[in-house]
Amino acid sequence: MAAAGVRATRPGRLVAAVLLLALGWLVVYPLGLVLLESVHSAGTWTAAYLRQFAARSSEWHALWGSLWISVASVGLAGLVGIPLAVLVTRYEFPGRRLLAGVIALPVVLPPLVGVIAFLFLYGESGFIARAVQSLLALDEAPWRLEGAGAILLVHAYSMYVYFYLFTRAALLSLDGSMLEAAASLGAGRWRTVRRVVFPALRPALAGGALLTFMAALASFSAPYVFGGGFRVMTTQIVSTRLNGETALAMVETVSLTALALLALVIFRGAEREVGGSKGTPPAPVRLASPWLRRGLAALSWSLGAVLLLPHLTLLVVSFVPVGTWTTEAIPPAWTLGNYATLVRDPVRLRPLVNSLWLATTATVASVAISVLAGALIVRRRVPGRRLLEGLLALPWAVPGTVFAIALATAFSVHAPWSGRIILVGTVWILPLAYLVRNLPLTSRATLAGFRALDPSLDEAAASLGAGRWRTLRTVTVPLLRPSLVAGATLAFVTALGDFVTSIVLYTYDTRPISLEILASLRQADVGVAAAYGVVLMAVSALVFALGAGRGGSGIA
Amino acid sequence: MPFLRVDGLAKRFGAAAAVDGVSLAIERGEVLALLGPSGSGKTTTLRLLAGFETPDAGQVIVDDLDVTRAPPVTRRFGMVFQHYALFPHLDVRGNVGFGLESVDVTGAELERRVAAALELVDLAGFERRRIAQLSGGQQQRVALARALAPEPRVLLLDEPLSNLDPALRERTRRELHDLIHRIGITTVLVTHEQEEAFDLGDRVAVLRSGRLEQVGTPDELYGAPANPFVAGFVGRASTMEGMVVAVLEGGTRVLAEGIEWGVPADAGVQKGLVPGQPVRVLLRPEALWMAQPQPGTLGAVVEARRFAGATSLFLVRTDGGTLLEVSGAGRPVAVGHRVGLVPSRRAGGGIHLFPVEP
Numbered sequence A: 001m002a003a004a005g006v007r008a009t010r011p012g013r014l015v016a017a018v019l020l021l022a023l024g025w026l027v028v029y030p031l032g033l034v035l036l037e038s039v040h041s042a043g044t045w046t047a048a049y050l051r052q053f054a055a056r057s058s059e060w061h062a063l064w065g066s067l068w069i070s071v072a073s074v075g076l077a078g079l080v081g082i083p084l085a086v087l088v089t090r091y092e093f094p095g096r097r098l099l100a101g102v103i104a105l106p107v108v109l110p111p112l113v114g115v116i117a118f119l120f121l122y123g124e125s126g127f128i129a130r131a132v133q134s135l136l137a138l139d140e141a142p143w144r145l146e147g148a149g150a151i152l153l154v155h156a157y158s159m160y161v162y163f164y165l166f167t168r169a170a171l172l173s174l175d176g177s178m179l180e181a182a183a184s185l186g187a188g189r190w191r192t193v194r195r196v197v198f199p200a201l202r203p204a205l206a207g208g209a210l211l212t213f214m215a216a217l218a219s220f221s222a223p224y225v226f227g228g229g230f231r232v233m234t235t236q237i238v239s240t241r242l243n244g245e246t247a248l249a250m251v252e253t254v255s256l257t258a259l260a261l262l263a264l265v266i267f268r269g270a271e272r273e274v275g276g277s278k279g280t281p282p283a284p285v286r287l288a289s290p291w292l293r294r295g296l297a298a299l300s301w302s303l304g305a306v307l308l309l310p311h312l313t314l315l316v317v318s319f320v321p322v323g324t325w326t327t328e329a330i331p332p333a334w335t336l337g338n339y340a341t342l343v344r345d346p347v348r349l350r351p352l353v354n355s356l357w358l359a360t361t362a363t364v365a366s367v368a369i370s371v372l373a374g375a376l377i378v379r380r381r382v383p384g385r386r387l388l389e390g391l392l393a394l395p396w397a398v399p400g401t402v403f404a405i406a407l408a409t410a411f412s413v414h415a416p417w418s419g420r421i422i423l424v425g426t427v428w429i430l431p432l433a434y435l436v437r438n439l440p441l442t443s444r445a446t447l448a449g450f451r452a453l454d455p456s457l458d459e460a461a462a463s464l465g466a467g468r469w470r471t472l473r474t475v476t477v478p479l480l481r482p483s484l485v486a487g488a489t490l491a492f493v494t495a496l497g498d499f500v501t502s503i504v505l506y507t508y509d510t511r512p513i514s515l516e517i518l519a520s521l522r523q524a525d526v527g528v529a530a531a532y533g534v535v536l537m538a539v540s541a542l543v544f545a546l547g548a549g550r551g552g553s554g555i556a
Numbered sequence B: 001m002p003f004l005r006v007d008g009l010a011k012r013f014g015a016a017a018a019v020d021g022v023s024l025a026i027e028r029g030e031v032l033a034l035l036g037p038s039g040s041g042k043t044t045t046l047r048l049l050a051g052f053e054t055p056d057a058g059q060v061i062v063d064d065l066d067v068t069r070a071p072p073v074t075r076r077f078g079m080v081f082q083h084y085a086l087f088p089h090l091d092v093r094g095n096v097g098f099g100l101e102s103v104d105v106t107g108a109e110l111e112r113r114v115a116a117a118l119e120l121v122d123l124a125g126f127e128r129r130r131i132a133q134l135s136g137g138q139q140q141r142v143a144l145a146r147a148l149a150p151e152p153r154v155l156l157l158d159e160p161l162s163n164l165d166p167a168l169r170e171r172t173r174r175e176l177h178d179l180i181h182r183i184g185i186t187t188v189l190v191t192h193e194q195e196e197a198f199d200l201g202d203r204v205a206v207l208r209s210g211r212l213e214q215v216g217t218p219d220e221l222y223g224a225p226a227n228p229f230v231a232g233f234v235g236r237a238s239t240m241e242g243m244v245v246a247v248l249e250g251g252t253r254v255l256a257e258g259i260e261w262g263v264p265a266d267a268g269v270q271k272g273l274v275p276g277q278p279v280r281v282l283l284r285p286e287a288l289w290m291a292q293p294q295p296g297t298l299g300a301v302v303e304a305r306r307f308a309g310a311t312s313l314f315l316v317r318t319d320g321g322t323l324l325e326v327s328g329a330g331r332p333v334a335v336g337h338r339v340g341l342v343p344s345r346r347a348g349g350g351i352h353l354f355p356v357e358p
Helices: A010-039 A048-055 A057-090 A096-103 A111-122 A127-135 A147-172 A176-184 A189-218 A221-226 A233-242 A246-270 A290-318 A337-344 A346-379 A385-397 A400-410 A429-452 A455-463 A468-496 A513-522 A526-552 B042-050 B092-102 B107-120 B136-148 B166-183 B194-200 B218-223 B228-233
Strands: B004-013 B016-026 B031-035 B057-062 B077-080 B154-158 B186-191 B203-208 B211-216 B238-247 B251-256 B259-264 B278-283 B288-291 B298-305 B311-318 B323-329 B338-343 B351-355
Touching: A010 A048, A010 A246, A010 A346, A010 A385, A010 A400, A010 A429, A048 A246, A057 A096, A057 A147, A057 A189, A057 A233, A057 A246, A057 A290, A096 A290, A111 A127, A111 A147, A111 A221, A111 A290, A111 A513, A111 A526, A147 A189, A147 A221, A176 A189, A189 A246, A221 A233, A233 A246, A233 A400, A246 A385, A246 A400, A290 A526, A337 A346, A337 A526, A346 A385, A346 A429, A346 A468, A346 A513, A346 A526, A385 A429, A400 A429, A429 A468, A455 A468, A455 B077, A468 A526, A513 A526, B004 B042, B016 B042, B016 B057, B016 B211, B031 B042, B031 B194, B042 B077, B042 B154, B042 B186, B077 B136, B092 B107, B092 B136, B107 B136, B136 B154, B136 B166, B166 B194, B186 B194, B203 B218, B203 B228, B211 B218, B211 B228, B228 B278, B228 B351, B238 B323, B251 B278, B259 B338, B259 B351, B288 B323, B311 B338
Parallel strands: B031 B186, B031 B203, B077 B154, B154 B186
Antiparallel strands: B004 B016, B004 B057, B203 B211, B238 B251, B238 B278, B251 B259, B278 B351, B288 B338, B298 B311, B298 B338, B311 B323
16 A cells, blocks of 8 residues: 555556546547548548538538637627626626626526527517517517527627636736836836736636637537528538438538647647736726716626526526417416426426436546546656546547537447447437546546645645545545535536537437427427426526535635 | 664655765654755655655664655654645544544544643644634644654654744744653654754754765764864854864864964864865854954954844954954944954864865
């Protein structure tokens, strides 16, 4: 029994090797197969699919669509998120706290749920459209929620949070005395912002931009529901595959992956950390003019309302009996029937149970693997630790659609000697897919937690006679709890609301909530779809709230 | 037979030798201080003792048992870390009881021994306190109680006082001294503060660049330093260049700055010196006395007065241009005055000769 020292021990190396192999098999190998199958068919190398891809203008349109939608999403999300962060962090006005609380609300809406909420709200038969229609006495809906504009609207709403969180954190870590120093050196307000504040914020802005870009590039729900004739690569892949052109779908998958990796490389250059400062953040400015204060307050309250509208819409629709609400401003009838259907009908209840156990299993496994990997990478410093860390982070860089296709490709063939077994169509493929997609979320938090942990705590435990297992159980894990909870919360909520991987890999027995929402919507069962959405939203919010409560109390 | 023995211990980190052939013998109940500047290898030596590092060469033997490769879990060495490494999620009882639970002490016995350990460090009744509620001094004492509770064979202290503010440090040092001598535990402590080493250690081991320079009692180190490094590191000393004039029965006479100085034989280190040999003359501040400038004294000008008190320390420049530190008890000498330096009345005490290395 070796102690929790800083050196790699033989069992440590063995476990690391097993972990590397497992991740290689689950993460790298499927992606490699996709790459292979895009240029290799029936035992020979071929460029036919590449040529086919290049010859079709629809492919280029989809790729270009993915790119410009992602860039525009970054711009829009930044335009909303950055001013909000500055407003909430730097200025004191009535309603500041309320706004700060409401701002994070889009997070509890899983992608598909956000999309249907927008549909109910801004769609051609949604509240707003109907209100405008009756107000202006129009014959038909004033707009159609379709195409690139609709996608961008949803993206701006669901992705500005990245910019908001990053910018706010950076503003809070700004040293107030730095601003005072700039002022004492004769720098005016504009020069201070340009020369002092902006350079300090730049890594955060780059971080927010990267997250937004990757999320927009991987976005599936919004283009799937609102795209109409407008294609982006994620929806293109799924429809090509549905048409049976599997090899072409592989080429498309490779092209999307290449785009994601390229973006990652470009953004990483800008994200480099500026030396941190340890000071107190500048105090929020109390605006002198009462009019300005009131204006800001009014603005923040109305903004809060806009942010809350999708949630409220979902809630309202979930209580309306199907087909009773047509043109009225307020629903004429209310019912609990939609929820009763969810609970009473075993076929309707199944997806709820499925999503809960799938997300729980994947999250628990992902946290366990992350703790193991964290101990090996940070504490034991095993050989290959950089590779291990890279493999854990890789699924984040690859759009969900790509991963789903890759897993579907790798595990639909029975060839044990080449590491391929049939998992597609079994109960195992979805939890496995969720697990792989969860790993970056939990491992990032766990590794950061391990790095912040004083190694002499491990040594203290060892010198007090505690073996490796007892040290892990009584010292390491309790101290890591805030990081573990943060990672697990994010992972659980993501898995619970997952749509993009599920739509490729689900079976009837494991169908998750998101697919049932889609099915209900197709059957015009709007109330039930909304009820599912509300359940997802409520569980996500509950998990986030629990996580915030648990994580915070780790160390007094 | 020493209780704890270290033989030819060596440890490299990459190309740099952190510890380079250190051998030590520590008696049962003895307190040894490892003293040295940062980077001297003292902390690495302690970590090798604790088992957090494995040496590249050499042995650690405790109670006749080779523990060189034994993991820290099995060594039964108590350690107090520089930043204490108290478990922040456990209360005082949880911390102090942690090592006892490792040896399956439970229930009332556990409570009793935790209480006893806390009593030892004067923190009786602190069981339920959270670590964050304790002051720095209290945290240090909890760390000590935690290390002592499982009754370790050896106590290791890594810079035990460096995290305390100066006002508290002196008092805590006294308490620590009394405690470890009262329970009579074999102790190795690391410090870069000479005063701490001299006060706490029965013997002091001076380290430089991973090598052991000298081991001895504080008196031995001060009175008979083995080399100029020890002389300079332990206590204050200034240097003059000189030459041996005569080696006599009672001592050595040496010419430096135009004056003949007598160095008594018991100051050590002048064995093997021969007349005509160039030497480095190390002078403790108390070795010189400031008199009126007159023939036969070493002429000098007072350049600065270091700090006031019962004995001020004066920085004087000799006519030969050498800067010396001289303690001047009570004599009112102003900066800029000319003085004549003579060996103090302690008949040459505080002067050490070292051959100049070619």
